[in-house]
Amino acid sequence: SYELTQPPSVSVSPGQTASITCSGDKLGDKYVCWYQQKPGQSPVLVIYQDDKRPSGIPERFSGSNSGNTATLTISGTQAMDEADYFCQAWDSSTEGAIFGGGTKLTVL
Amino acid sequence: QVQLQESGPGLVKPSQTLSLTCTVSGYSITSGGYYWGWIRQRPGKGLQWIGNIYYRGSTFYTPSLKSRVTMFVDTPKNQFSLKLSSVTAADTAVYYCARVDGSGSYYFDHWGQGTLVTVSS
Numbered sequence: 001s002y003e004l005t006q007p008p009s010v011s012v013s014p015g016q017t018a019s020i021t022c023s024g025d026k027l028g029d030k031y032v033c034w035y036q037q038k039p040g041q042s043p044v045l046v047i048y049q050d051d052k053r054p055s056g057i058p059e060r061f062s063g064s065n066s067g068n069t070a071t072l073t074i075s076g077t078q079a080m081d082e083a084d085y086f087c088q089a090w091d092s093s094t095e096g097a098i099f100g101g102g103t104k105l106t107v108l
Numbered sequence: 109q110v111q112l113q114e115s116g117p118g119l120v121k122p123s124q125t126l127s128l129t130c131t132v133s134g135y136s137i138t139s140g141g142y143y144w145g146w147i148r149q150r151p152g153k154g155l156q157w158i159g160n161i162y163y164r165g166s167t168f169y170t171p172s173l174k175s176r177v178t179m180f181v182d183t184p185k186n187q188f189s190l191k192l193s194s195v196t197a198a199d200t201a202v203y204y205c206a207r208v209d210g211s212g213s214y215y216f217d218h219w220g221q222g223t224l225v226t227v228s229s
Contacts, residue, residue: 001171033215035155042204042219043155049213086155090214095168097145097157097214 002091004100011106018074020103022087025068030089032070034063037102038083046085047072074105082107110134112205112220120199120227126192130205130220137163137186143208144188145216146179148201156201160208161188195227 005023012018022032032050035043045054047063050070060075070089074081087100116128130144137144146158159169161179169177178191192199202224206216 031213031215033213035216042222043216044219045215045217048209048215048217054217088155088215090212094171096170097147097160097216099155099157102154 001094002089002098004087004089004098006085006087006100006103008101009104009106011108012074012077014079014107015076018077018081018105018107020072020074020085020087020105022070022072022100023068024089024098027068027070027089028066030065030091032063032065032087032089034061034072035086035088036081036083037086043086077105077107079107081105110207110218112207112218114203114205114220114223116223116225118224118226120195120225121229122196122227123194126195126199126203126225126227127189128203128205128223128225129187129189132186132188132207135207137181137188138183140210142210143168143214144181145206145208146190147204147206147216147219149204149222150198150201158190158192158203160214162210197227199225200227201225 034047037043050065051063062073111133143160145160161167176193181188202222204222205220207218209215
């Protein structure tokens, strides 16, 4: 079965750039999206189709996807960005959605 | 403004069937263009996709739960539902319903607030 791998945790200083990776076999051939989830809240879509931002998502959130790795980049990270981030793709071979294990972003 | 709201029992006994309903407001599920999905999150764990359904009835289910999952749509009520049979403690989780992009990317663009279902005798 298809798997997406994320680092369990990433730390960043306020104002710096945070990069969270998501790896999978030939992931660049699939569309990847990213969700932000704060404690006790539902996930929020922050990037879809690799690099598109939904309405209302700050410009500091960006995405890329090539080869075997997709990356969520948060520029000028703010304390409010501290959250869990999940990548997700659709596996057409099994016709199913696949989530990465999640990355806890700490802003310190 | 699309809104989704899960409802159903918060406690289910082992071996019984978990039943949840998602009520959609601000968008008619028969408008097309979107699937409607269920995702769960075990306590302290990551997200697990359960399945998607289109308003005409076509479904996709995750292989690991396929034998126990049924999803269906109630178009007059603008609702869709999930049934998970033969539950065990491993099915204890927060269950989310969500709207799913239907263009082929299948991302979840609107989520409900989630409902905790505990499986316990």
